[in-house]
Amino acid sequence: SGKKGDISREKSAELYEKAKQYFPGGVNSPVRAFKSVHGTPLFIERGDGCFLWDADGNQFTDFCCSWGPLILGHNHPKIREKVTKTLEKGLSFGAPTALENELAELILKHNRYIEKLRFVSSGTEAVMSAIRLARGYTGRDKIIKFDGCYHGHSDSLLVKAGSGLVTFGETSSAGVPKAFADETLVIPLADREAVETAFSEFKGQIAAVIIEGIPANNGLLIQEHEYIHFLRNITKENGTLLIFDEVITGFRLGFEGAAAHYDVQPDILTYGKIIGGGMPVGAYGASAALMSHISPDGGVYQAGTLSGNPVAMAAGIAQLTELRSSGFYKNLNQKTAEFAEAIQRYAAAKNYKVNLVNVGSIFWFAFTSQTTIRTAGDIDHGSMELYKVFHRELLNRGVYLGPSGYEVGFVSAAHSKTELEKAKRAIFESLDEVFRH
Numbered sequence: 042s043g044k045k046g047d048i049s050r051e052k053s054a055e056l057y058e059k060a061k062q063y064f065p066g067g068v069n070s071p072v073r074a075f076k077s078v079h080g081t082p083l084f085i086e087r088g089d090g091c092f093l094w095d096a097d098g099n100q101f102t103d104f105c106c107s108w109g110p111l112i113l114g115h116n117h118p119k120i121r122e123k124v125t126k127t128l129e130k131g132l133s134f135g136a137p138t139a140l141e142n143e144l145a146e147l148i149l150k151h152n153r154y155i156e157k158l159r160f161v162s163s164g165t166e167a168v169m170s171a172i173r174l175a176r177g178y179t180g181r182d183k184i185i186k187f188d189g190c191y192h193g194h195s196d197s198l199l200v201k202a203g204s205g206l207v208t209f210g211e212t213s214s215a216g217v218p219k220a221f222a223d224e225t226l227v228i229p230l231a232d233r234e235a236v237e238t239a240f241s242e243f244k245g246q247i248a249a250v251i252i253e254g255i256p257a258n259n260g261l262l263i264q265e266h267e268y269i270h271f272l273r274n275i276t277k278e279n280g281t282l283l284i285f286d287e288v289i290t291g292f293r294l295g296f297e298g299a300a301a302h303y304d305v306q307p308d309i310l311t312y313g314k315i316i317g318g319g320m321p322v323g324a325y326g327a328s329a330a331l332m333s334h335i336s337p338d339g340g341v342y343q344a345g346t347l348s349g350n351p352v353a354m355a356a357g358i359a360q361l362t363e364l365r366s367s368g369f370y371k372n373l374n375q376k377t378a379e380f381a382e383a384i385q386r387y388a389a390a391k392n393y394k395v396n397l398v399n400v401g402s403i404f405w406f407a408f409t410s411q412t413t414i415r416t417a418g419d420i421d422h423g424s425m426e427l428y429k430v431f432h433r434e435l436l437n438r439g440v441y442l443g444p445s446g447y448e449v450g451f452v453s454a455a456h457s458k459t460e461l462e463k464a465k466r467a468i469f470e471s472l473d474e475v476f477r478h
């Protein structure tokens with residue numbers, strides 16, 4: 042215990058200098074640049090089980106898990122084997138394969154909430170297509186999204202809250218036309234009145250309400266069951282579709298994701314991350330009737346050169362097959378709950394202002410003493426300075442969390458009790474450092 046020296050980042054720094062010549066910010070996705078935490082971004086060399094190794098040979102217990110897909114950990118032998126066998130037959134055909142049927146069957150047989158689905162190559166694409174389907178089906182243009190939910194980077198969804206309770210959104214990225222933002226209403230989570238006001242002000246104009254199964258992109262904002270059922274009822278009454286974005290929660294909270302967690306039937310569900318076993322896969326699904334509006338059956342166009350890619354399907358099949366094994370989620374969720382409770386107890390005993398929010402195998406360190414955090418407005422942005430210190434102390438003790446305090450962490454099946462125990466010690470010591478002053 043006590044102060045630790047910083048890990049070596051020499052090789053990572055060298056690679057980062059090169060990368061900056063090639064990519065904006067030196068990265069292919071912004072958060073990877075470590076802008077919200079200390080130091081050079083770590084370049085990863087390999088992963089195995091719950092471990093990661095960077096270019097300098099530092100070893101970490103990984104709680105980022107590629108931002109969620111790796112629920113079995115890195116380099117799982119069953120996935121590796123299936124992928125290797127598949128790629129020996131060719132990488133892509135742009136034509137149907139039996140593997141797509143196999144993955145679809147595995148999902149649809151065990152998911153009560155969708156009857157048909159379409160595979161795409163990312164979460165962004167899945168959600169963008171779901172929105173188009175909702176608009177095409179209802180013949181309406183407006184959608185409601187919630188402040189603090191992230192749904193990928195399509196134009197309609199890069200929109201943040203305006204100033205009033207219910208307002209047209211404002212673009213959250215340069216390059217998104219104002220006319221697009223005008224079609225997206227952004228309202229606070231956990232606020233029934235805001236939803237009711239939106240529906241009365243824009244009567245008959247709202248195609249869909251979209252919400253993350255459990256909002257997990259801006260902290261972990263767990264919603265009340267009653268609120269979700271309220272959303273289900275008010276959308277139904279208004280002929281509006283309810284879209285559950287389960288890119289994180291799908292196959293994570295349980296095989297049937299957040300829909301089963303809340304016992305609610307959304308109209309369209311979107312998936313990504315876990316469904317592809319670490320390969321680029323997304324999907325959206327709905328009732329057969331609703332999906333019949335998708336091309337070539339219906340008038341809503343959506344396509345993809347690499348959609349249903351055989352190697353990606355193989356990874357998904359291998360991963361989802363493992364998730365079907367009995368007790369899988371019970372063990373994983375229980376292991377995570379024990380881990381989170383132990384940390385919470387430690388922090389409480391020391392009077393540290395930190396709240397470890399946990400649902401299923403998802404967790405989030407909120408540097409606040411507030412115990413219920415349901416909206417983006419509840420997050421203390423100033424506390425991100427503490428996360429910065431925490432992140433660095435953790436890296437120095439061999440624990441890897443996402444490089445931003447707004448991001449959640451994930452426990453995988455590969456995190457053994459022994460490794461979780463070690464990680465817990467590292468977390469205790471790091472919290473001691475964060476709150477030393």
Ligand code: PMP
Pocket residue numbers: 108163164165166168191192193194253258286287288289313314
């Ligand atoms: N929806 C949600 C809920 C997500 O968490 C994400 C990614 N973090 C996306 C959509 C976008 O997925 P992708 O990054 O695969 O495009």
